[in-house]
Amino acid sequence: MKIDKRIVLGLIFIVVIVGSAFLLEHTVKVQGSNSARIIPVIQNNETIAFVDAGVIEQLREQEHAMREVSEGSDNTGEVSLEFVLGSVGGFDYRYIEVKGLDDSETWRLEQSKLDPAIVLSSNMSGTVAMINSEDGRQILIKAIKEIHLIK
Amino acid sequence: MNQPEKEELAAELSSPLDRFMFDLGLADLMRLSMFGTLIAISKYVLRIPMHLPGHSSIYWMGLLVMGKGLIPKFGSGIIMGLVSGILAVVLGLGKEGVFVFFKYFIPGLGLDFLAVLFFYKLESIWVGAICGALISLSKMLVNLLLGIALNIPMVFLAMGLGFTSITHTVFGAAGGALAAIVIKRLKPRLANWE
Numbered sequence: 309m310k311i312d313k314r315i316v317l318g319l320i321f322i323v324v325i326v327g328s329a330f331l332l333e334h335t336v337k338v339q340g341s342n343s344a345r346i347i348p349v350i351q352n353n354e355t356i357a358f359v360d361a362g363v364i365e366q367l368r369e370q371e372h373a374m375r376e377v378s379e380g381s382d383n384t385g386e387v388s389l390e391f392v393l394g395s396v397g398g399f400d401y402r403y404i405e406v407k408g409l410d411d412s413e414t415w416r417l418e419q420s421k422l423d424p425a426i427v428l429s430s431n432m433s434g435t436v437a438m439i440n441s442e443d444g445r446q447i448l449i450k451a452i453k454e455i456h457l458i459k
Numbered sequence: 460m461n462q463p464e465k466e467e468l469a470a471e472l473s474s475p476l477d478r479f480m481f482d483l484g485l486a487d488l489m490r491l492s493m494f495g496t497l498i499a500i501s502k503y504v505l506r507i508p509m510h511l512p513g514h515s516s517i518y519w520m521g522l523l524v525m526g527k528g529l530i531p532k533f534g535s536g537i538i539m540g541l542v543s544g545i546l547a548v549v550l551g552l553g554k555e556g557v558f559v560f561f562k563y564f565i566p567g568l569g570l571d572f573l574a575v576l577f578f579y580k581l582e583s584i585w586v587g588a589i590c591g592a593l594i595s596l597s598k599m600l601v602n603l604l605l606g607i608a609l610n611i612p613m614v615f616l617a618m619g620l621g622f623t624s625i626t627h628t629v630f631g632a633a634g635g636a637l638a639a640i641v642i643k644r645l646k647p648r649l650a651n652w653e
Contacts, residue, residue: 318577333619360613
C-alpha cells in the first residue's frame with residue numbers, strides 16, 4: 309500500500325476515534341439521564357454540572373473531612389444538598405426544585421429554608437435519593453432525575 | 460577456539476555496543492534518554508495557562524515524533540516512553556500515582572508501530588501530524604482507562620470527552636507537524652551522527 313493511502317487511512321482512523329469519543333459521551337449522558345444515574349443541575353435553562361453516585365460519595369468525604377465527622381457515624385453515604393449545590397457552583401437562586409424519576413415526585417423549597425438535614429444518599433442501583441435525616445429519615449425523592457435552581 | 464570463532468569474537472569485541480537494545484547502539488540510547496528526559500522535564504517546567512485539555516501534546520508529542528524521526532529504529536519510541544514514564548513517576552507528575560507511567564509509555568510504544576506503518580517517513584508533515592494526533596489520542600485513552608481503573612466517577616470521565624478528543628487531536632497534530640519540519644531540516648546535518 310502506498311504512503312498516500314496510509315495517510316488517508318490514518319485520517320479516517322482519527323475521525324473514527326474522535327467520533328467514538330462523542331458517541332461515548334452522548335451514550336453516557338442519555339443512558340444516565342434516562343435511568344437517573346446522572347443528574348443534571350440546571351440553572352437558567354443551562355446545565356451547570358452533572359453529578360452521579362460517585363460524585364456524591366466524593367463530596368460526602370469532603371464534607372465529612374470539613375466538618376470532622378467520624379467515618380463511623382450513622383450518616384455515612386450521605387452529603388447535604390446544601391453542600392452539593394455549593395460545590396457545583398450554584399448561586400444567585402431563590403428556589404430549588406428537585407424532580408424524581410417518577411414524574412409525580414417533585415420537591416420545591418426556598419433557598420433560605422434549605423436545611424443541612426436534607427441529604428443526598430446513593431442507592432444500590434447507582435441512583436441518588438433525597439432524605440430528610442431529621443424527620444425520621446423520611447425519603448423525599450426515591451431517585452433524583454434533575455435539580456433545578458430557579459431565580 | 461578455532462580461527463573463524465576467534466575472528467567472530469574479535470569482531471564482536473571491536474564494536475561491543477553496536478547492538479545494545481532493540482538494535483540500538485549505546486549512543487542512540489543516550490540520545491533517546493535525553494529526549495525522554497526532555498519530555499518529562501518540559502511537562503514539569505512548561506505550564507502554559509491555556510486551560511485546554513491536551514495542550515501539552517504540542518511539545519510532548521512533538522518531542523516524541525522528533526526523537527523517533529531522528530533515530531528511526533524500532534524501539535526508540537519505547538525507550539523514550541520508558542525514560543519519560545519513569546521520570547514522571549519519580550517527579551510525581553500527574554494525579555494517577557505510579558500509573559502515570561503508562562500515560563508516558565503508551566504513546567512511545569504506539570509511535571514505534573505507527574512509524575513502521577508509515578515507512579519511517581516522519582519528515583513528511585502529513586505523517587508527522589497524523590502520528591502526533593494518534594499518539595496524543597492514545598494518551599487520552601490511557602487517561603480514560605486509568606480513570607475507570609481508579610474508580611473515578613463516570614461523570615468526570617465521559618462529560619466533555621468529545622471536546623477533549625478534538626483538542627488532543629489538534630495539539631498532537633500541531634506538535635507532530637512542527638517535529639516533521641525540524642526533522643526535515645536536521646536530518647541531513649546529522650548524517651554522521653554515529
